[in-house]
Amino acid sequence: TLHSHNAKRREILDQLDVSLKLSRKKVQLQQDAYDKLNQLxxxxxxxxxxxxELHTIIKPLERTIYQVNGFLAxxxxxxxxxxxxxxxxxxxPELFSQCKxxxxxxxxxxxxxxxxRDNPWNGCMLTSITYEFRQQFSVDSEKLLTFVxxxxxLYNEIISLLGSAKLTPSYEITSDVIVLFNLAKESPNIPVKWLECNIDKQIEQVANCIELLKKRNSL
Structure with missing residues (x-):
């Protein structure tokens, strides 16, 4: 009948509509998957x-960012x-090692x-820097640099006379140098040839004796 024919036709159209919706949904899912894949x-x-970038060696330091961050950590x-x-x-690397x-x-x-206690700036309560202070500091600094x-x-000359480099060039040995000068001042004159002798071994032996004496006194 006409009614049954129309009903059959309607059923087919509904099925086609469902199929089209499923197809569109499938296409959308595929597109979402492709978008997600591209994002990944x-x-x-x-x-x-x-x-x-993290593990690339940076010139001229020859270190990576990872290594530097580890050092800073x-x-x-x-x-x-x-x-x-x-x-x-x-x-x-050489300059970095020197700074370190x-x-x-x-x-x-x-x-x-x-x-x-011995720091020359210990107790300094300077609250402001005036022009006069800058000028005086500049003059005193020049004098200090000249003395240094x-x-x-003078130290190099002492090392040359002793024929040894056992003394470390630092402010700490100043007192030792003063003692050495006072001893030399009170000592009798010696032949100049004696100063030309290499006494490295003798100096080393004396240093060892002093070290052993310190250890014995500490017992």
């Missing part, structure tokens, strides 16, 4: 680039200091007993 690819690319508990290193991008050794020397000096230069030249 971009994320992987960014992570690979980050890893590459050891000092995470220390207070931050407002300091900018000039020409940091030009640091070489210099800092370690500063730490050693600061940790030494009596440093705060003369001291270095």
């Amino acid at each position: 690819k971009e994320t992987r690319k960014a992570l690979n680039l980050y890893s590459q 050891k000092y995470g508990n220390y207070k931050n200091v407002d300091y900018i290193q000039a020409d940091a991008d030009k640091f070489t 050794s210099a800092l370690e020397e500063v730490v050693r000096i600061v940790d030494k007993s009596g440093y705060q 230069s003369n001291g270095i030249a």
